[in-house]
Amino acid sequence: MAKTYKVKEIFYTLQGEGYHNGRAAVFCRFAGCNLWSGLEKDRATAICKFCDTDFWGTDGVLGGKYEATELASTINGLFKGDSNKFVVCTGGEPALQLDKALIDALHSYGFEIAIETNGTIPLAADIDWVCVSPKADTEILVKSGDELKLVYPQMENVPDQFESLQFKHYYLQPLDDINKLMNVAACVDYCKENPKWKLSMQMHKEAGIP
Numbered sequence: 315m316a317k318t319y320k321v322k323e324i325f326y327t328l329q330g331e332g333y334h335n336g337r338a339a340v341f342c343r344f345a346g347c348n349l350w351s352g353l354e355k356d357r358a359t360a361i362c363k364f365c366d367t368d369f370w371g372t373d374g375v376l377g378g379k380y381e382a383t384e385l386a387s388t389i390n391g392l393f394k395g396d397s398n399k400f401v402v403c404t405g406g407e408p409a410l411q412l413d414k415a416l417i418d419a420l421h422s423y424g425f426e427i428a429i430e431t432n433g434t435i436p437l438a439a440d441i442d443w444v445c446v447s448p449k450a451d452t453e454i455l456v457k458s459g460d461e462l463k464l465v466y467p468q469m470e471n472v473p474d475q476f477e478s479l480q481f482k483h484y485y486l487q488p489l490d491d492i493n494k495l496m497n498v499a500a501c502v503d504y505c506k507e508n509p510k511w512k513l514s515m516q517m518h519k520e521a522g523i524p
């Protein structure tokens with residue numbers, strides 16, 4: 315029987331953060347994560363405690379169980395135009411599911427494939443854009459890629475500890491809590507003092523883009 319992928323939701327939008335900020339993209343949010351069940355009752359005991367994403371189940375827009383060709387076709391059907399095709403595989407933790415069959419199916423439609431991963435699971439080959447967002451108290455196994463995006467400030471994850479990894483771009487993203495303005499200022503100061511790092515604002519939240 316062909317493998318199926320569990321997908322929470324699929325939608326067409328603009329990438330709202332990091333290097334590809336502002337670029338049209340289909341987001342494919344895979345269900346499930348290795349650092350939290352996604353259920354509130356488990357949050358206190360989760361490895362990753364501050365998740366603000368609903369990735370549990372398959373009940374979102376276009377959510378469901380798909381085979382590779384079916385999923386790639388659905389993603390392709392949402393993208394407008396034939397050039398600069400871009401799909402962002404996110405989650406949850408997309409590395410739990412994104413594999414060669416789906417990568418090949420998406421490439422057959424001409425997509426550039428990005429992944430937004432917590433970096434704790436080895437990746438399939440031939441992903442075009444690797445963005446790692448490290449979480450506290452985890453071991454990073456994906457030590458190289460295109461973009462490292464760190465929520466700042468965090469007690470347990472300080473920027474210094476990631477500078478020996480091999481990424482092309484290093485971003486600080488202000489922690490989105492009640493101290494957000496202070497966190498933005500802290501990111502700005504850090505980037506000015508440490509120009510290896512760039513500021514990533516969550517444009518989609520400011521602009522009200524889903």
Ligand code: SF4
Nearest residue numbers: 347350362365406432
């Ligand atoms: S790793 Fe990402 S998806 Fe998983 S619980 Fe943490 S923030 Fe949420």
